[in-house]
Amino acid sequence: MQTILTGIRCNDELTIGNYVGAILPLIEMSKKYSKEYSLALFVPDLHSFTTPVDHKLLYTNSMSNLRLFVAAGLPIGENNIEVYRQSRISAHSELCVILNNFSSYGVLTRMTEFKDKAERKDIDFVSAGLFDYPVLMAADIVLYGAKYVPVGDDQRQHLEFARDLAQRFNNKFGEIFTVPADIREQAKFASQDESIRIMSLTNPEKKMSKSVKDLNGTILLKDDPKVAAKKIMGATTDSVGVINFDKKNQPGITNLLVLLALLEGKSQEEINKEFVGQTSYGELKKRVAGAVEQILSKLQQAYEQVDVDELEKKLLHSEEKMRGIANETLLKVQKAVGLRE
Numbered sequence: 001m002q003t004i005l006t007g008i009r010c011n012d013e014l015t016i017g018n019y020v021g022a023i024l025p026l027i028e029m030s031k032k033y034s035k036e037y038s039l040a041l042f043v044p045d046l047h048s049f050t051t052p053v054d055h056k057l058l059y060t061n062s063m064s065n066l067r068l069f070v071a072a073g074l075p076i077g078e079n080n081i082e083v084y085r086q087s088r089i090s091a092h093s094e095l096c097v098i099l100n101n102f103s104s105y106g107v108l109t110r111m112t113e114f115k116d117k118a119e120r121k122d123i124d125f126v127s128a129g130l131f132d133y134p135v136l137m138a139a140d141i142v143l144y145g146a147k148y149v150p151v152g153d154d155q156r157q158h159l160e161f162a163r164d165l166a167q168r169f170n171n172k173f174g175e176i177f178t179v180p181a182d183i184r185e186q187a188k189f190a191s192q193d194e195s196i197r198i199m200s201l202t203n204p205e206k207k208m209s210k211s212v213k214d215l216n217g218t219i220l221l222k223d224d225p226k227v228a229a230k231k232i233m234g235a236t237t238d239s240v241g242v243i244n245f246d247k248k249n250q251p252g253i254t255n256l257l258v259l260l261a262l263l264e265g266k267s268q269e270e271i272n273k274e275f276v277g278q279t280s281y282g283e284l285k286k287r288v289a290g291a292v293e294q295i296l297s298k299l300q301q302a303y304e305q306v307d308v309d310e311l312e313k314k315l316l317h318s319e320e321k322m323r324g325i326a327n328e329t330l331l332k333v334q335k336a337v338g339l340r341e
Contacts (some may be wrong), residue, residue: 003148017198
């Protein structure tokens with residue numbers, strides 16, 4: 001079976017953007033492909049150290065976010081779906097150390113994500129872990145022979161790096177790694193021309209982020225549903241006075257149209273046909289607010305009903321299975337580079 005691999009950092013609470021951009025697509029993918037592909041959902045907790053994190057909450061957030069995936073409908077009872085924590089499988093760290101020696105310093109310095117985060121004013125300490133993030137991500141992928149790795153726009157450069165690194169290693173030592181599909185094939189597989197990006201409600205030119213302190217602009221999945229609805233009603237729009245789907249000139253309105261289509265499970269064309277040309281921003285906001293309130297209420301109720309014991313059993317079972325796969329790959333690498341006979 002070919003492997004589909006995905007993960008989401010656990011150092012902060014998840015947002016409505018994560019819900020429509022990562023959780024829902026993963027659940028749809030699991031329903032569509034779980035019979036013919038192995039689906040690996042991992043918690044990249046080691047990646048959480050790359051930016052400031054409250055270490056006292058890290059483990060709690062890891063488990064909480066997994067419960068949200070289950071509450072949203074991830075069928076963890078399926079045999080071909082594995083859920084595991086990165087830090088529980090030491091091969092991730094060991095392979096990263098080896099791959100560092102086959103990674104270009106010059107290429108890593110040009111990584112957009114590294115440069116953007118290193119320049120952020122709210123990050124006063126830039127760690128070597130942030131710089132090395134793409135190498136660990138490459139290890140995450142090639143350990144399990146993952147061909148398909150659904151990622152957002154901000155991670156596409158890292159995925160291309162993983163492809164290049166796998167190819168470079170194979171050229172030197174033989175066919176050790178499965179090379180992930182390129183970005184175009186990844187998008188085709190996910191039936192997605194471009195990544196889903198939900199923008200901040202207060203600054204719609206910037207992505208809604210769980211790591212940026214933007215309380216009014218960010219809807220957390222654990223927000224009180226009514227409070228979340230109020231955030232939508234207070235969302236920044238514009239003075240144009242007519243609803244248009246125009247990311248450049250009306251980013252706030254466009255953001256609401258995108259969010260509504262995703263929450264109601266409709267095509268963007270359907271939503272645009274209904275609202276574009278109208279002059280009442282308030283009606284659009286009410287519709288989005290109602291959808292957000294309904295989704296959060298349902299999700300939070302399901303969250304409380306998740307069987308935590310069953311989730312932990314699944315984690316232990318998956319970690320044992322994935323550890324075996326990862327160690328087999330690591331042994332091939334160790335033999336190739338001369339660390340094993």
